[in-house]
Amino acid sequence: MPGVRSFELSVIACSxxxxxxxxxxxxxxxLKSSWLCRKVNQPLQEKEAQKKALEFxxxxxxxxxxxxxxxxxxEEIILxxxxxxxxxxxxxxxxxxxxxxxxxxxxxxxxxxRQYFEEIKRLPFFNKFPALMKHVNSxxxxxxxxxxxxxx
Numbered sequence: 001m002p003g004v005r006s007f008e009l010s011v012i013a014c015s016x017x018x019x020x021x022x023x024x025x026x027x028x029x030x031l032k033s034s035w036l037c038r039k040v041n042q043p044l045q046e047k048e049a050q051k052k053a054l055e056f057x058x059x060x061x062x063x064x065x066x067x068x069x070x071x072x073x074x075e076e077i078i079l080x081x082x083x084x085x086x087x088x089x090x091x092x093x094x095x096x097x098x099x100x101x102x103x104x105x106x107x108x109x110x111x112x113x114r115q116y117f118e119e120i121k122r123l124p125f126f127n128k129f130p131a132l133m134k135h136v137n138s139x140x141x142x143x144x145x146x147x148x149x150x151x152x
Contacts, residue, residue, distance in 0.1 A: 003033075003040075004033050004042075004045060004049070007030065007033035007036070008033070011026045011030065011052075014026050014029070018084055019084070020085075020086060021084065021085060021086055022084055023056050023059050023060045023082060023084075023085060024056070024060045024085070024096070026056045027056030030050075030056065031049070031050075031099070031103075033045075033053075034046045034050045034053060047107060050103050050106055050107050051103075053103060054104060057103065059082060060088070061097055062080065063078075063080035063081045064077060064088070064097070066119065066122060069122075071122075071124050074087065090125040090128065090129075091129055093123060094120055094136070097116055098116075098120060098132075100116045101117045101136075104116060113143065117136070117140040120136055121137075
């Protein structure tokens, strides 16, 4: 499908050009590709694009994961970040973690989804964004209240 192929080529170009924040951008391209696949009723391609987006977002979020139940310092985040990645704003950290949790759920990786929902809730700045906090909690509760299949 030409639209999906355009997103895939964008990922390749972004990676090869070593653009700033290329991991995040590539994840976003795959996420948009999954939306396009859903719109044109291509569920297998949608799932594949979701898995690829998930891989990139995990790499983006990894430096922000708690170490010994403690959020890493700015210096630790820089050391743990892959080359070319900029420090994310607090809201973007929450949002990226949420994307990982939701994509994990949608791809059937329920334990990983739960892990990331809990990781987000432990972020020291999570409470600073009440609307986002409410949404994350709502989606997490929906998933853990016995729903075993992702909503479309």
